Amino acid sequence: xxxTTVERAHPAAAPAVQVQPVTQVRVLxxxxxxxxxxxxxGFTLLAAVAAMTGIGWIISSATAARWSRxxxxxxxxxxxxxxxxxxxxxxQLAVGVLGVLLVTGEYATGMIRATFGAVPRRLPVLWAKxxxxxxxxxxxxxxxxxxxxxxxxSFLGEHGTTLSADGAVRAVIGAAGYLTLIGMFAVALGFIIxxxxxxxxxxxxxxxxxxxxxxxxxSDWQPHILPYLPSNAGEAMFAAHPDAAxxxxxxxxxxxxxxxxxxxxxxxxxxxRRDA
Amino acid sequence: MIEARNLTKRYGDKTAVDDLTFTVxxxxxxxxxxxxxxxxxxxxxxxxxxxxPTSGTVTVxxxxxxxxxxxxxxxxxLLEARAIHTSRSxxxxxxxxxxxxxxxxxxxxxxxxxVGLQDVARKRAxxxxxxxxxxxxxxxxxxxxxxxxxLDEPVNGLDPEGIRWIRDLLKGLAADGHTVFxxxxxxxxxxxxxxxxxxxxxxxxxxxxxxxxxxxxxxTDTVVVTSPDAAxxxxxxxxDGVTVTSxxxxxxxxxxxxxxxxxxxARDLRISIHGLAPKRASLEEAFMEMTRDEIEYHAETPTxxxxx
Numbered sequence: 001x002x003x004t005t006v007e008r009a010h011p012a013a014a015p016a017v018q019v020q021p022v023t024q025v026r027v028l029x030x031x032x033x034x035x036x037x038x039x040x041x042g043f044t045l046l047a048a049v050a051a052m053t054g055i056g057w058i059i060s061s062a063t064a065a066r067w068s069r070x071x072x073x074x075x076x077x078x079x080x081x082x083x084x085x086x087x088x089x090x091x092q093l094a095v096g097v098l099g100v101l102l103v104t105g106e107y108a109t110g111m112i113r114a115t116f117g118a119v120p121r122r123l124p125v126l127w128a129k130x131x132x133x134x135x136x137x138x139x140x141x142x143x144x145x146x147x148x149x150x151x152x153x154s155f156l157g158e159h160g161t162t163l164s165a166d167g168a169v170r171a172v173i174g175a176a177g178y179l180t181l182i183g184m185f186a187v188a189l190g191f192i193i194x195x196x197x198x199x200x201x202x203x204x205x206x207x208x209x210x211x212x213x214x215x216x217x218x219s220d221w222q223p224h225i226l227p228y229l230p231s232n233a234g235e236a237m238f239a240a241h242p243d244a245a246x247x248x249x250x251x252x253x254x255x256x257x258x259x260x261x262x263x264x265x266x267x268x269x270x271x272x273r274r275d276a
Numbered sequence: 277m278i279e280a281r282n283l284t285k286r287y288g289d290k291t292a293v294d295d296l297t298f299t300v301x302x303x304x305x306x307x308x309x310x311x312x313x314x315x316x317x318x319x320x321x322x323x324x325x326x327x328x329p330t331s332g333t334v335t336v337x338x339x340x341x342x343x344x345x346x347x348x349x350x351x352x353x354l355l356e357a358r359a360i361h362t363s364r365s366x367x368x369x370x371x372x373x374x375x376x377x378x379x380x381x382x383x384x385x386x387x388x389x390x391v392g393l394q395d396v397a398r399k400r401a402x403x404x405x406x407x408x409x410x411x412x413x414x415x416x417x418x419x420x421x422x423x424x425x426x427l428d429e430p431v432n433g434l435d436p437e438g439i440r441w442i443r444d445l446l447k448g449l450a451a452d453g454h455t456v457f458x459x460x461x462x463x464x465x466x467x468x469x470x471x472x473x474x475x476x477x478x479x480x481x482x483x484x485x486x487x488x489x490x491x492x493x494x495x496t497d498t499v500v501v502t503s504p505d506a507a508x509x510x511x512x513x514x515x516d517g518v519t520v521t522s523x524x525x526x527x528x529x530x531x532x533x534x535x536x537x538x539x540x541x542a543r544d545l546r547i548s549i550h551g552l553a554p555k556r557a558s559l560e561e562a563f564m565e566m567t568r569d570e571i572e573y574h575a576e577t578p579t580x581x582x583x584x
Contacts, residue, residue, distance in 0.1 A: 017421035020378030021345035030375035037368035038361065105361060113326055113359035114369070114416060118376040120325045120342035275327040 027124040031132050038105075041098065045136070048094035048179070049144045055087035056148035060155035067159060080161045081171045081240035084152020085145060088175050092182050092207060092231075095137055099186025100199035102129055107194045116276045123268055130187045130264065137183040142176035167240035170249065174238025181256050182207070185230065188263035191271055207231050227252075230259050277302055277455055278323060278424065282332035285318055285479075292318040294479035295332070300457045302424075305450045307470030307487070308459040311567050315479035316459040317356050320428050324353055336424055348377050352422030354413040356429050356459075362402030366393055366412045369401060370419060377420050387415040406433030414442070424455040431465055443469050463563035467491065477567040499530045499538050502551030509547045513538070529555070 020026065035041055060083055063070075070078070106112040119125050149172050153160035163169060186203055193199040207230065214226045226232055227247045236242050236252030247255060278300040285293040293315040300306045310316050321327045323334050325341045336344070336351055344350040360369050370384045388397045391411040396404070401412060410433050417425060425446070431439045446469055450456045460466050466473060466487070473490055475483040483490060503509055503526060510520045510528045519531040530538055535554045542549050 017383050018378070018380060019346050019349040019420045022347065022376050026376050026378055030372045033368060033372040033375055034361075034364070037364050037372070039363065105363075109361045109363075110359045111361040111364075111369075113355055114373060116326060117324055117353055117355075117359070118348050118373050120344075120347050275321075 022119055022121075022124070024124050024127065027119055027128040028132060030118070031125070031128040035102070035132060035136070040101065040105075044094050044098040044101075045140055048091045048098075048137075049140055051090035051094060052085075052087040052141060052144035052175075052179075053148045053151060055090055056084045056152045057155055059086050060084050060152035060160075064156050064159060077241075078159075079241040080153060080156050080159060081149070081165065081168050083156070084149050084160075085171060085175050085238075087144075087148055088179060091141065091144070092179055093204070095141070095179050095183045096186040096203045096207065097200055099133055099137075099183040100190040100193075100203060101196060102133060103187055103190025104194060104196040104199050108196060112276055122271050122276075126188075126191055126264070126267055126271055130184050133187055134180050134184050138176055138180040141179040142173065145172045145175045165240075171238050171240045174249070174253075177253075178234040178238055178256070181234070181260050182230070185260045185263050188260065188267040191267035192263065228255050230256055233259070277338070278334070278336050278426075278457060280319070280323075280332070280334040283319065283322060283329055283334050284331045285315075285322055285327060286330045292479050293322065293329075296476065296479070296481055297332075298474050298481065298484050300455055300474075301472070302455040303450060303453050304471040305446050305456045305458060305469050307466035307473040308457060308476070309463060309466055309473055309563065310459075310461065310476040310482075312461055313478075314476045314567070316461075316476060317428055318479075319476070320353070320355060320426055320457075320459065323426060324351065324355075326355075346377055346420065348373070348420035349422055351424045351426055352417035352420065353426040354410070354417045354428060354430055356432070358409055358413070359416075360401045360409070360412065363400055365398050366401050366404075366415070367397040369412070370415060373416055373419060379420060383419065387418050390418065391415040407435060407438060410434055411438070422454070425449060425457065427456075427458045429459055429461070431460070431462075439465075463560050475563070475566060482566055498555045499533060499535045500527065500551070500553045500555050501530060501538055501542075501549065502527050503542065503547055503549050505547045509542055509545065512545055513541065516541075526550070 060080075063078070063083055106115055115125055116122055149163065149168070153162065161168065163172070186199070189203055190199050193202060210229050211226065211231055214222060214229065217225060223245060227236065227245060233247060233252045233255035236246035237249045237256060238252075239246070246252065280296050280298050283293055283296040284291070296315075296319060308316050308319070318327065322329050323336060323341060334340070341347060341351060360366075364372075367384065367388065370387065371381065374381070374384050388394055391414050393408065393411050393415065396408060401409070404412065410430065414427070414430065417427065427446075430442050430446075434442065446456050446458060450471075458466075458469065470487050473483065473485065473487050474481070475490075500523075501509065506522065506526050506528045510522055513528075513530055513533070514520045518533055521529040521531075523529060535552050539549060539552055
């Protein structure tokens with residue numbers, strides 16, 4: 001390195017650097033740069049959109065093609081809105097994995113030390129990551145849910161419906177809202193568990209395994225537990241035709257929001273208490 | 277100014293930092309020396325609030341680090357372990373850090389150029405060599421024009437040119453009134469950079485003194501004597517109460533006497549001398565002597581055959 005660069009490094013020779021206080025908005029900007037500058041973000045969000053739209057379309061067109069051969073029981077259960085939005089089952093996994101990774105990726109690489117070095121109060125990072133991911137997920141998943149709905153209805157043809165049908169708007173917005181809340185829950189889980197494998201295992205366990213295990217509980221316990229699991233509460237909030245045991249849409253939303261709030265509060269407490 | 281008061285950190289039943297009290301003053305480079313595992317990195321993490329102390333306090337410019345409104349401007353830090361997402365480019369890493377303090381993009385370009393990373397700044401940091409990683413860490417530390425600089429083993433992985441650059445940079449910053457706190461396990465490197473030195477071993481404070489004083493205290497003079505009758509000369513000197521070590525049949529090392537003294541004594545005893553050379557203890561030896569009992573991980577090396 002030449003002498004010139006050494007002199008440049010000398011603060012007396014360099015112009016004064018403008019440095020502002022750390023604020024929540026500045027931390028949000030920083031997290032936005034971080035989110036956009038990882039290639040895995042784009043791939044995973046693309047996978048979520050593809051799952052949400054693709055699966056809805058495939059199931060809708062398969063249903064229309066095999067309509068005449070469907071058993072009467074299936075026909076009675078058939079609902080064009082829920083059929084077109086069936087992709088949320090897979091999309092929630094992509095959204096959840098990315099939510100966990102946004103946090104645990106920093107712990108795994110050591111980036112978290114740089115993050116908390118710049119924002120030693122830590123909580124603004126939790127709020128920024130959660131809020132940012134919620135907005136990104138909601139916007140993308142709302143577009144994906146709309147595409148899944150319109151595409152699905154056109155595949156269903158004469159068996160399809162329109163957005164003005166009873167429960168259709170709630171289902172489309174609710175599906176996007178459900179995926180958003182799962183994303184926020186996953187971010188909180190990332191801060192609580194801090195390891196990628198542990199975070200994803202816990203999330204999948206809650207979303208996929210817990211409902212199945214719940215079915216094995218004594219039948220008089222089930223009504224007190226099953227509807228309150230995040231996946232079942234979420235489905236209750238947006239399914240046009242939920243099953244009989246489900247909560248009302250409002251109660252489903254309230255239960256899922258409670259899960260998210262409790263997870264975020266636990267994350268906040270642990271974040272302040274633990275060593276980085 | 278960094279002030280640690282009775283700073284203690286325990287992980288489970290292991291004490292990493294044990295009741296450390298010290299002050300790092302502005303205007304000079306302060307070296308933080310100790311063998312690996314002595315608690316240097318932990319102390320630095322405590323200063324930055326990444327870990328919370330079990331007891332005691334540490335402040336920077338009068339306040340705990342987390343209470344400063346512009347933390348990166350108060351302290352620029354390079355920690356030993358890498359603190360960067362391996363899939364992100366150096367440029368985006370610095371931009372994300374800069375954004376938290378509203379620092380302009382032009383400053384990001386400046387620090388990249390300052391550390392000489394302009395050719396690789398847009399590449400994944402995961403592919404960086406150790407030296408490039410260190411340069412990026414130094415760029416992050418300098419980003420917000422910090423008042424205090426804390427660097428954990430900054431010369432690790434740097435080439436000689438980079439080491440000289442760091443040395444000049446640190447001295448320049450200190451001369452401008454900044455507080456500079458640099459850790460190392462290499463005494464010789466510190467001797468060239470630091471004016472003041474804090475030595476730790478097993479988490480405890482061993483020394484806190486000007487470098488010049490440490491060097492003066494370290495140089496116990498030894499004279500290496502070669503003589504066909506080394507054993508007899510050794511016995512005579514040992515009888516005078518001087519410490520004598522015999523290295524082989526014709527060579528002895530005499531501690532605490534000047535070469536002139538040893539030569540005169542040999543003439544009195546009518547013992548012929550074939551070689552007489554003063555030898556100063558190296559700083560590294562002094563440091564190892566100082567921390568010998570405090571080293572966490574000893575290598576099992578057989579000691580050289582030494583008879584008195």
